[in-house]
Amino acid sequence: MNxxxxxxxxxxxxxxxTETALGAGLPPASQPPARLHEAMRYAxxxxxxxxxxxxxxxxxxxxxxxxxxxxxxxxxxxxxxxxSLVHDDMPCMDDDVLRRGKPTxxxxxxxxxxxxxxxxxxxxxxxxxxQGTLAATPAAQLGMVALLASASGSHGMAGxxxxxxxxxxxxxxxxxLEFMHIxxxxxxxxxxxxxxxxxxxxxxxxxxERLDHYGKQVGLLFQVVDDILxxxxxxxxxxxxxxxxxxxxxxxxxxLLGLGEARAYAEELLADALSTLAPLGPRAxxxxxxxxxxxxxxx
Amino acid sequence: MNxxxxxxxxxxxxxxxTETALGAGLPPASQPPARLHEAMRYAxxxxxxxxxxxxxxxxxxxxxxxxxxxxxxxxxxxxxxxxSLVHDDMPCMDDDVLRRGKPTxxxxxxxxxxxxxxxxxxxxxxxxxxQGTLAATPAAQLGMVALLASASGSHGMAGxxxxxxxxxxxxxxxxxLEFMHIxxxxxxxxxxxxxxxxxxxxxxxxxxERLDHYGKQVGLLFQVVDDILxxxxxxxxxxxxxxxxxxxxxxxxxxLLGLGEARAYAEELLADALSTLAPLGPRAxxxxxxxxxxxxxxx
Numbered sequence: 001m002n003x004x005x006x007x008x009x010x011x012x013x014x015x016x017x018t019e020t021a022l023g024a025g026l027p028p029a030s031q032p033p034a035r036l037h038e039a040m041r042y043a044x045x046x047x048x049x050x051x052x053x054x055x056x057x058x059x060x061x062x063x064x065x066x067x068x069x070x071x072x073x074x075x076x077x078x079x080x081x082x083x084s085l086v087h088d089d090m091p092c093m094d095d096d097v098l099r100r101g102k103p104t105x106x107x108x109x110x111x112x113x114x115x116x117x118x119x120x121x122x123x124x125x126x127x128x129x130x131q132g133t134l135a136a137t138p139a140a141q142l143g144m145v146a147l148l149a150s151a152s153g154s155h156g157m158a159g160x161x162x163x164x165x166x167x168x169x170x171x172x173x174x175x176x177l178e179f180m181h182i183x184x185x186x187x188x189x190x191x192x193x194x195x196x197x198x199x200x201x202x203x204x205x206x207x208x209e210r211l212d213h214y215g216k217q218v219g220l221l222f223q224v225v226d227d228i229l230x231x232x233x234x235x236x237x238x239x240x241x242x243x244x245x246x247x248x249x250x251x252x253x254x255x256l257l258g259l260g261e262a263r264a265y266a267e268e269l270l271a272d273a274l275s276t277l278a279p280l281g282p283r284a285x286x287x288x289x290x291x292x293x294x295x296x297x298x299x
Numbered sequence: 300m301n302x303x304x305x306x307x308x309x310x311x312x313x314x315x316x317t318e319t320a321l322g323a324g325l326p327p328a329s330q331p332p333a334r335l336h337e338a339m340r341y342a343x344x345x346x347x348x349x350x351x352x353x354x355x356x357x358x359x360x361x362x363x364x365x366x367x368x369x370x371x372x373x374x375x376x377x378x379x380x381x382x383s384l385v386h387d388d389m390p391c392m393d394d395d396v397l398r399r400g401k402p403t404x405x406x407x408x409x410x411x412x413x414x415x416x417x418x419x420x421x422x423x424x425x426x427x428x429x430q431g432t433l434a435a436t437p438a439a440q441l442g443m444v445a446l447l448a449s450a451s452g453s454h455g456m457a458g459x460x461x462x463x464x465x466x467x468x469x470x471x472x473x474x475x476l477e478f479m480h481i482x483x484x485x486x487x488x489x490x491x492x493x494x495x496x497x498x499x500x501x502x503x504x505x506x507x508e509r510l511d512h513y514g515k516q517v518g519l520l521f522q523v524v525d526d527i528l529x530x531x532x533x534x535x536x537x538x539x540x541x542x543x544x545x546x547x548x549x550x551x552x553x554x555l556l557g558l559g560e561a562r563a564y565a566e567e568l569l570a571d572a573l574s575t576l577a578p579l580g581p582r583a584x585x586x587x588x589x590x591x592x593x594x595x596x597x598x
Contacts (some may be wrong), residue, residue: 027453032478036457036458090391110393115414120452124448124452124453170543
């Protein structure tokens with residue numbers, strides 16, 4: 001990749017094909033139960049930078065994976081992400097009214113519908129991943145289902161949210177904060193990368209480990225930048241209610257380290273992620289560019 | 300099977316091994332996040348007649364499936380069932396305070412924890428089904444994951460709940476009520492039977508269809524009997540708040556057909572289920588006994 005413009009074009013193309021794949025992969029709003037299907041589509045379509053789908057495609061590019069396989073994997077990962085947002089926004093959790101610039105699902109519909117939307121999106125993610133051919137063998141594809149489940153469950157994303165809940169009003173140590181974020185945001189980001197990498201040519205074990213380390217660093221990076229943006233941004237730019245974390249007295253990298261040190265930590269994570277990728281060769285270009293993009297983003 | 304006592308012994312043995320398998324299959328409460336894991340175990344363990352695990356084992360007996368495979372499948376199906384109960388009991392849904400004779404999860408813990416418990420139990424179900432060897436081939440096992448997902452999602456259980464929500468305060472036709480229950484309760488019951496039947500010797504296609512028809516009838520039967528019991532029972536016997544359906548002005552078979560006709564419909568469904576099983580031979584004994592048990596139960 002020679003220019004920023006090439007990366008921007010690739011990113012836009014992946015975002016567009018992800019939107020198309022999500023639209024085609026979700027049940028049409030015309031099918032009963034229509035209101036549930038409409039709300040599922042409302043929650044998923046027309047918003048978000050699709051960071052996880054981008055990571056799936058970037059890792060898939062490394063192993064020359066079929067693009068349609070990657071679309072399906074990207075949809076599965078994104079549906080898990082969106083289900084977690086829908087539930088996280090509910091009054092009993094973060095009680096957020098705005099998401100991706102639109103009213104949250106429980107505001108636009110109602111709480112019971114938001115609950116079912118999240119539930120059904122999670123189920124749909126596993127359904128997508130279990131259908132069709134996404135890996136060299138059915139056994140490998142079964143392993144992909146297990147990987148996504150493990151990243152999403154009580155030892156992964158849902159567990160991270162539970163730790164986050166328990167942390168409100170407490171001051172966490174840096175180790176505790178890291179423990180939480182490696183699960184809450186990091187696990188699904190890592191899974192996105194590893195799933196994309198399993199969809200194509202087999203990767204030597206050493207490179208698989210590098211990719212996993214890259215994923216871990218990028219997951220943390222994403223969260224550190226999120227905390228920085230949340231501390232800085234105003235609601236209009238972010239498309240969600242800003243300053244919520246501070247309002248809720250939630251521990252963040254900024255509250256723990258201060259803004260300057262949080263920024264330095266982000267640069268450190270980026271440098272580590274990029275050097276980890278170095279031995280993977282030129283096909284890692286989109287993974288590199290994405291790590292940089294995550295640091296420079298303003299969303 | 301010669302006597303009622305033989306069936307009672309078999310049922311008790313399956314219930315006990317299901318309890319053991321669930322206990323072993325869930326994360327220990329000592330693992331972080333401890334509160335989430337404790338609440339997951341609270342939701343799942345020590346209660347329920349385990350109707351779906353019994354159906355898994357009964358169908359597995361038909362095809363001489365390995366009992367440990369059936370345990371794992373039974374756990375996956377039961378976790379989906381329990382997740383739906385936990386979410387269904389939440390204030391934004393049925394707002395129930397009692398389940399299986401104990402305070403519901405959001406009462407014993409809090410709403411946010413109940414939300415995450417349901418989420419993580421669903422994930423765990425798919426994780427269990429994607430791990431180990433549960434079918435003759437990985438491809439067949441992948442099909443089992445897809446089947447469970449399809450039965451649980453927006454075209455199955457979650458969809459049925461959405462239709463149920465939309466029906467509060469409305470009078471449904473018998474066809475509409477059936478459409479809802481085939482999804483809300485029926486889909487997972489059918490899946491339990493079909494999953495058990497996929498874990499052993501291959502079943503001729505005709506018998507597979509018979510089993511699916513049996514599953515459909517038993518699913519409806521279960522709901523009709525549930526409605527009858529809800530209309531009749533007092534809270535102490537039922538272990539959950541009785542009369543809730545009438546309180547919420549929810550359509551039921553009893554409100555639609557009256558108690559007498561609902562009972563007659565149950566007998567009709569039972570007769571159909573039993574005659575469907577007839578050509579399957581003597582190994583269908585537990586499936587037959589379970590259909591009868593579902594009609595005669597008092598829980």
